[in-house]
Amino acid sequence: MRKSILIVDDEWNMRNLLKIHLMSDYDLAECSNGQDAIALVQKHSFDLILLDVMMPEMDGWEVCKAIRTMNTTPILMLTARNELKDKVHGLEIGADDYLIKPFELEELLARVKALLRRSDHHAPMVDDSSIVFGNGYFKVDRDGYQVFLDNEKLDLTPKEYEFIETIALSPKRVFTREVLLDLLWGFNDSRDMRTVDSHVKNIRIKIRETGSNYNPVQTVWGVGYKFQEPNQTL
Incomplete structure (x- = not known):
């Protein structure tokens, strides 16, 4: 059974890039803002969420915290910010991994597979x-x-x-x-x-x-x- 991934990013180019590289192996859903992301998570079950940090109105930190009140779906944060305090903050509020933009395709795919594998084998x-x-x-x-x-x-x-x-x-x-x-x-x-x-x-x-x-x-x-x-x- 194919795994499902939710892509949350306000930039169409980034969403499209992620879709191109993931669509052959995964079922994908996408949205461009935090409110829509939360609504989708409330209605549907996903195996992984790719979540951009820097979004208008409701940033990725807020979205992550809201999702964590509902479930423990793995969350991979995507951001152009490369400061250690940002990474620590993401881990504090419940993110599972953190990838800096721009990133290499191979690293993205490896992190996606690792998070899905951990979720399969180590979930209580x-x-x-x-x-x-x-x-x-x-x-x-x-x-x-x-x-x-x-x-x-x-x-x-x-x-x-x-x-x-x-x-x-x-x-x-x-x-x-x-x-x-x-x-x-x-x-x-x-x-x-x-x-x-x-x-x-x-x-x-x-x-x-x-x-x-x-x-x-x-x-x-x-x-x-x-x-x-x-x-x-x-």
Whole structure:
């Protein structure tokens, strides 16, 4: 079954260029502004979204944040801005990858394939009551407020549980310490970054005590933390 890709860019030339190179392998939809993109995502299911950053009225950052309130469809941001802070901001709000214009065709195709492949093989099974990875090796019991590793319950504090649940619900997203502080503790003060690091340290210690070498919390140096699926390490 062919994968579907939504192209969001206000420039007709760019949309046309992307269509030319992708149409032979993927089903494509396109729109030229953020509002139309959000409307399409609400009505249709896509396997990947190519999202331009610099658009009038509603930029790509706003669109990305809006989409993340609805689903976890992989998002590849396209932008002419080459500053590290822009890339970090995109990752913070839920983008999965970032490609600088102008880009080589080969790099675009490689990133598209990589995102689709990751989405296929590493997506968790999620419902209202649980999040399951690795055929049940790692499970977040949302009803019971518990986490299980190889069917063994981890002795987590409520805040440690909330940390795991938050990153596991968006396994492709990189969370900065600032975002985690805001989501889990309701404040964002650079002086309290050690709060996040301390909880990560405690989670890792408790998992090591089970005898497992699996580490569900991956450090993304210079940015923050993300979830690591069991089949990436075992």
